[in-house]
Amino acid sequence: MDIAIIGAGAAAVALLDALDPSDIRSVTVFDPSPSPWRGRPYQPDLDSVLVNAPPEIMSIRHGDREHYARWLDGDAHAGAHTDERLGRPIPPRAVYGRYLVDTAEAALARFARTELVGAAVTGVSLAGRPVVRTADGRRHPADQVVLCVGGGVPRDGYGLAGAPGFVADPYPLRRTLAGVPPRKNVAVIGTGLTAVDIVASLAARGHAGRISMVSRSGTLPFVWQRPLPTDLRYLAPDRLRSLEGPVRLAEFTELIRMELAAHGESWDALAAWIAAAPGRDPAASLREQLAMVDAPRLGRRIVQEAAHTAGPVAWRLLAASDRERLRGRHFRTITSAASPMVPRNAALLLELFEAGTLEALSGVEKIEAGSAFEITHAAGVRTADIVINAVNPPPHAIPRAAEPLVSSLLAQGAVLDPDGGLAVDPGTGRVLVGGRPDHRLHVAGDLAGGGPFLVSGIPGVAAQASRAARSIGGVRSR
Numbered sequence: 001m002d003i004a005i006i007g008a009g010a011a012a013v014a015l016l017d018a019l020d021p022s023d024i025r026s027v028t029v030f031d032p033s034p035s036p037w038r039g040r041p042y043q044p045d046l047d048s049v050l051v052n053a054p055p056e057i058m059s060i061r062h063g064d065r066e067h068y069a070r071w072l073d074g075d076a077h078a079g080a081h082t083d084e085r086l087g088r089p090i091p092p093r094a095v096y097g098r099y100l101v102d103t104a105e106a107a108l109a110r111f112a113r114t115e116l117v118g119a120a121v122t123g124v125s126l127a128g129r130p131v132v133r134t135a136d137g138r139r140h141p142a143d144q145v146v147l148c149v150g151g152g153v154p155r156d157g158y159g160l161a162g163a164p165g166f167v168a169d170p171y172p173l174r175r176t177l178a179g180v181p182p183r184k185n186v187a188v189i190g191t192g193l194t195a196v197d198i199v200a201s202l203a204a205r206g207h208a209g210r211i212s213m214v215s216r217s218g219t220l221p222f223v224w225q226r227p228l229p230t231d232l233r234y235l236a237p238d239r240l241r242s243l244e245g246p247v248r249l250a251e252f253t254e255l256i257r258m259e260l261a262a263h264g265e266s267w268d269a270l271a272a273w274i275a276a277a278p279g280r281d282p283a284a285s286l287r288e289q290l291a292m293v294d295a296p297r298l299g300r301r302i303v304q305e306a307a308h309t310a311g312p313v314a315w316r317l318l319a320a321s322d323r324e325r326l327r328g329r330h331f332r333t334i335t336s337a338a339s340p341m342v343p344r345n346a347a348l349l350l351e352l353f354e355a356g357t358l359e360a361l362s363g364v365e366k367i368e369a370g371s372a373f374e375i376t377h378a379a380g381v382r383t384a385d386i387v388i389n390a391v392n393p394p395p396h397a398i399p400r401a402a403e404p405l406v407s408s409l410l411a412q413g414a415v416l417d418p419d420g421g422l423a424v425d426p427g428t429g430r431v432l433v434g435g436r437p438d439h440r441l442h443v444a445g446d447l448a449g450g451g452p453f454l455v456s457g458i459p460g461v462a463a464q465a466s467r468a469a470r471s472i473g474g475v476r477s478r
């Protein structure tokens with residue numbers, strides 16, 4: 001069997017690592033990136049650009065939570081990256097990129113024939129044996145094609161493209177921040193993890209001007225607590241899988257309430273605390289949460305873990321009106337709770353808030369470019385010399401580099417999922433073509449529609465890659 005993998009990021013690495021090589025004649029991977037296997041997030045960048053999760057949540061090998069931790073143990077510099085409050089290594093994302101490169105190279109060595117083609121894929125023909133077309137006009141036949149093209153890039157929500165001083169896509173920060181004079185006032189659009197990366201990196205470069213994080217909600221991500229086993233019962237994904245849909249949100253809420261009660265905690269109290277977060281003073285909130293990093297209560301850890309593990313199963317079972325309600329009213333809060341910032345960054349932001357060099361402005365209505373940028377927010381107007389975009393794309397967005405490829409599939413009978421991404425069969429990740437799962441075409445990563453509204457992190461991507469490997473012909477035995 002000949003396999004074509006489109007995209008050489010984390011999903012592709014997870015897939016290569018999972019595939020059983022016995023029936024595979026050749027593997028061809030396509031990606032125009034100059035540093036393959038790192039994808040968009042894990043490129044060489046500043047040391048202040050950190051991974052967002054502890055090692056047990058960043059293993060690229062589905063079903064082996066220690067795989068990345070073992071690699072880190074063998075890395076001479078890993079100890080230097082311990083987040084003291086979390087008690088876990090939190091290295092720069094570029095270090096994680098090296099882990100992906102090492103894993104990909106070890107995985108590739110198991111196949112008889114491999115090739116990395118440095119060109120973007122512009123289409124796949126599904127008439128007869130699939131044929132992958134690349135931007136250089138070449139055609140590559142294959143028996144199986146897996147789309148691992150990643151997610152979108154930040155959206156230009158305020159129409160600032162081309163304005164002098166506007167940075168549309170912040171990564172790599174070592175390049176985009178190099179042009180930011182240290183005394184200028186900087187506005188960062190967004191208050192999510194990308195915004196946190198930018199503020200931490202400006203601080204690491206000794207930025208002396210004012211930094212304003214500006215957004216509609218003003219909600220910062222929550223702060224990681226030290227991981228502890230949660231032992232999910234009512235929210236165990238297998239238990240949810242046995243439910244018949246559609247299930248109402250109120251029924252899931254009851255399961256969350258029972259899960260927390262089984263651990264001696266109140267969901268109503270925790271939900272009220274989480275819901276009040278956007279209204280709290282950001283410095284006070286960070287101070288409170290930094291004091292809770294070691295707290296033994298499991299409630300928030302349960303909610304965070306369940307959002308990633310039970311969440312995708314629950315999402316598929318939910319009634320459409322409840323999905324709409326969650327997406328419309330609770331998107332930001334759930335994302336902030338599900339994908340927290342690491343304590344080291346929280347402490348840094350707190351220091352900047354206390355020093356008065358950082359502020360968070362909410363209720364942003366418009367941002368206009370002129371001799372300086374004018375930001376109209378809930379409490380007035382703020383000016384900035386530089387504006388850096390950190391507005392995350394919606395989940396299941398189609399990456400710009402994959403638009404021609406997706407168009408070619410849509411023209412042959414694939415369809416978009418109403419919640420974004422390509423419609424796929426949830427059990428196998430096969431793309432639905434003409435209403436039926438096409439056994440020759442799979443998706444691993446954010447392009448797979450039908451997931452919840454959270455962007456897939458590493459565990460989700462690794463699980464999807466393992467699902468695709470199983471569907472193609474088997475997961476290697478270890």
Ligand SMILES: Cc1cc2nc3c(=O)[nH]c(=O)nc-3n(C[C@H](O)[C@H](O)[C@H](O)COP(=O)(O)OP(=O)(O)OC[C@H]3O[C@@H](n4cnc5c(N)ncnc54)[C@H](O)[C@@H]3O)c2cc1C
Pocket residue numbers: 006007008009010011012030031032033038039040041050051052053057058119120121122148149150151194399401402403405444445446455456457458459461
């Ligand atoms: C800035 C950022 C930081 C993140 N940090 C974390 C984190 O710390 N922990 C975590 O768990 N998750 C994190 N995530 C979530 C992230 O989505 C996953 O960790 C992971 O990178 C997704 O892997 P992927 O292979 O699906 O996509 P990517 O890693 O983006 O790789 C996709 C690849 O496909 C290629 N490609 C696209 N179109 C084509 C085409 N037409 N032809 C050929 N190649 C193509 C691209 O060049 C790219 O190399 C982060 C996400 C972002 C954006």
